[in-house]
Amino acid sequence: xxxxxxxxxxxxxxxxxxxxxxxxxxxxxxxxxxxxxxxxxxxxxxxxxxxxxxxxxxxxxxxxxxxxxxxxxxxxxxxxxxxxxxxxxxxxxxxxxxxxxxxxxxxxxxxxxxxxxxxxxxxxxxxxxxxxxxxxxxxxxxxxxxxxxxxxxxxxxxxxxxxxxxxxxxxxxxxxxxxxxxxxxxxxxxxxxxxxxxxxxxxxxxxxxxxxxxxxxxxxxxxxxxxxxxxxxxxxxxxxxxxxxxxxxxxxxxxxxxxxxxxxxxxxxxxxxxxxxxxxxxxxxxxxxxxxxxxxxxxxxxxxxxxxxxxxxxxxxxxxxxxxxxxx
Amino acid sequence: xxxxxxxxxxxxxxxxxxxxxxxxxxxxxxxxxxxxxxxxxxxxxxxxxxxxxxxxxxxxxxxxxxxxxxxxxxxxxxxxxxxxxxxxxxxxxxxxxxxxxxxxxxxxxxxxxxxxxxxxxxxxxxxxxxxxxxxxxxxxxxxxxxxxxxxxxxxxxxxxxxxxxxxxxxxxxxxxxxxxxxxxxxxxxxxxxxxxxxxxxxxxxxxxxxxxxxxxxxxxxxxxxxxxxxxxxxxxxxxxxxxxxxxxx
Numbered sequence: 001x002x003x004x005x006x007x008x009x010x011x012x013x014x015x016x017x018x019x020x021x022x023x024x025x026x027x028x029x030x031x032x033x034x035x036x037x038x039x040x041x042x043x044x045x046x047x048x049x050x051x052x053x054x055x056x057x058x059x060x061x062x063x064x065x066x067x068x069x070x071x072x073x074x075x076x077x078x079x080x081x082x083x084x085x086x087x088x089x090x091x092x093x094x095x096x097x098x099x100x101x102x103x104x105x106x107x108x109x110x111x112x113x114x115x116x117x118x119x120x121x122x123x124x125x126x127x128x129x130x131x132x133x134x135x136x137x138x139x140x141x142x143x144x145x146x147x148x149x150x151x152x153x154x155x156x157x158x159x160x161x162x163x164x165x166x167x168x169x170x171x172x173x174x175x176x177x178x179x180x181x182x183x184x185x186x187x188x189x190x191x192x193x194x195x196x197x198x199x200x201x202x203x204x205x206x207x208x209x210x211x212x213x214x215x216x217x218x219x220x221x222x223x224x225x226x227x228x229x230x231x232x233x234x235x236x237x238x239x240x241x242x243x244x245x246x247x248x249x250x251x252x253x254x255x256x257x258x259x260x261x262x263x264x265x266x267x268x269x270x271x272x273x274x275x276x277x278x279x280x281x282x283x284x285x286x287x288x289x290x291x292x293x294x295x296x297x298x299x300x301x302x303x304x305x306x307x308x309x310x311x312x313x314x315x316x317x318x319x320x321x322x323x324x325x326x327x328x
Numbered sequence: 329x330x331x332x333x334x335x336x337x338x339x340x341x342x343x344x345x346x347x348x349x350x351x352x353x354x355x356x357x358x359x360x361x362x363x364x365x366x367x368x369x370x371x372x373x374x375x376x377x378x379x380x381x382x383x384x385x386x387x388x389x390x391x392x393x394x395x396x397x398x399x400x401x402x403x404x405x406x407x408x409x410x411x412x413x414x415x416x417x418x419x420x421x422x423x424x425x426x427x428x429x430x431x432x433x434x435x436x437x438x439x440x441x442x443x444x445x446x447x448x449x450x451x452x453x454x455x456x457x458x459x460x461x462x463x464x465x466x467x468x469x470x471x472x473x474x475x476x477x478x479x480x481x482x483x484x485x486x487x488x489x490x491x492x493x494x495x496x497x498x499x500x501x502x503x504x505x506x507x508x509x510x511x512x513x514x515x516x517x518x519x520x521x522x523x524x525x526x527x528x529x530x531x532x533x534x535x536x537x538x539x540x541x542x543x544x545x546x547x548x549x550x551x552x553x554x555x556x557x558x559x560x561x562x563x564x565x566x567x568x569x570x571x572x573x574x575x576x577x
Contacts, residue, residue: 216404216433
């Protein structure tokens with residue numbers, strides 16, 4: 001009995017720090033990427049890297065509600081769009097500072113998440129998925145009809161965002177590292193949140209809603225707060241993507257994109273944060289490589305995804321744990 | 329004044345009256361048991377008292393305050409806690425975390441986003457004390473899903489206790505527990521008597537007559553008898569409706 005108790009207490013914190021270790025390894029690999037790119041003399045790769053980092057931020061933010069809160073939002077691309085259009089709209093008014101753009105993106109996202117979340121959270125399961133999809137599509141069509149910013153065709157940005165008035169981000173490498181810094185900072189933030197009192201309530205609601213109500217937690221306010229936080233963090237990825245592409249269009253917020261974010265989280269292993277980052281890397285690398293080999297890459301990606309879900313339902317994280325376990 | 333008062337409570341599912349004009353008074357510190365055959369509507373009654381289900385009509389008051397339409401979490405914060413007949417735990421959490429979360433519900437804000445909850449000594453200390461009371465302190469670090477059935481029942485009780493209730497609604501706490509484990513559980517409940525007002529729903533007749541100050545008998549949603557255990561035991565209506573059935577079975 002005591003033995004089991006000891007392994008129980010010892011097992012979990014180390015499992016937790018294992019996730020941090022995975023994240024740290026990923027961050028180290030990310031940090032080593034630009035020198036490799038320079039050695040390969042293919043500067044385009046650094047932009048692909050930045051795109052991967054941006055999606056890693058978005059997938060991690062989605063994991064916060066999907067993995068820890070069991071809220072499957074199928075409209076999260078809307079927040080990518082808010083981030084991207086915050087850059088476009090503000091820069092068209094001469095505001096190029098990235099901090100202000102992120103602030104604006106978060107403010108709009110918070111408002112949208114608060115209103116749509118409050119309505120969506122009246123439903124659960126498949127209805128929640130459908131209603132978040134519907135709100136995502138509403139945002140998509142709003143920007144499609146926004147002719148001042150190119151509507152359907154999108155809008156080219158005249159320059160990259162600036163940082164405190166300095167034109168630092170013009171360099172692709174500096175911009176890459178700045179994005180990596182954002183990812184690391186936001187990972188630390190999410191990591192704190194899921195372990196906090198608030199995070200416990202959120203995870204508890206995922207585990208057993210009735211039990212949580214029976215000890216005095218009304219689910220709505222906690223889930224809505226998490227929904228708003230997740231939306232705000234996702235919009236940061238949108239700000240990065242707009243700068244990466246120097247272009248914004250409603251395509252950022254199509255429902256395909258929302259689906260891709262879910263795929264990244266599931267592929268990486270839900271409810272792990274670092275898994276979502278790994279999932280974003282795996283999904284986008286596969287897209288790049290399979291896309292270069294064949295134009296039917298989606299077919300092969302689909303087969304890969306089916307195999308992953310069948311044989312490793314806990315995603316890449318589960319796969320890594322299995323390999324580690326079998327080696328012992 | 330009674331601590332928990334139920335007046336003319338009614339609930340129907342279609343044509344079936346599950347709760348039929350039920351009135352109850354539970355005095356402070358009293359252990360009031362509700363017995364009745366399967367399908368008598370005991371769990372439905374607890375569901376209405378705890379706020380999981382709305383009654384069609386009637387009134388529920390806690391310390392004189394009308395709580396009939398109050399949502400469950402708010403009732404818990406007023407000191408009305410329940411345990412479930414079918415164990416409701418957080419399976420991926422450790423035993424300690426299950427209880428610490430119940431402590432957290434009562435103490436301080438849960439809108440704290442940065443400090444790790446696992447290192448919150450205030451929460452863990454209170455949770456350990458409750459686990460000791462439930463005899464689960466040596467299982468604190470184990471995942472709740474790994475516990476035995478008897479341990480699950482004790483955890484269920486510990487979680488309810490950790491919300492610092494004044495009134496405890498215990499829905500068949502002994503369900504599926506037998507032998508020595510059941511005896512130990514009854515001893516634990518006996519030790520808790522007086523500290524809490526308890527409404528106990530139970531099938532185990534030995535436990536009920538050992539613990540209860542008063543017993544009400546629920547048959548087809550109606551209370552057919554109510555009084556001290558000895559009186560209820562010898563009530564002829566009860567014998568035919570319920571106890572007799574048990575004996576012949």
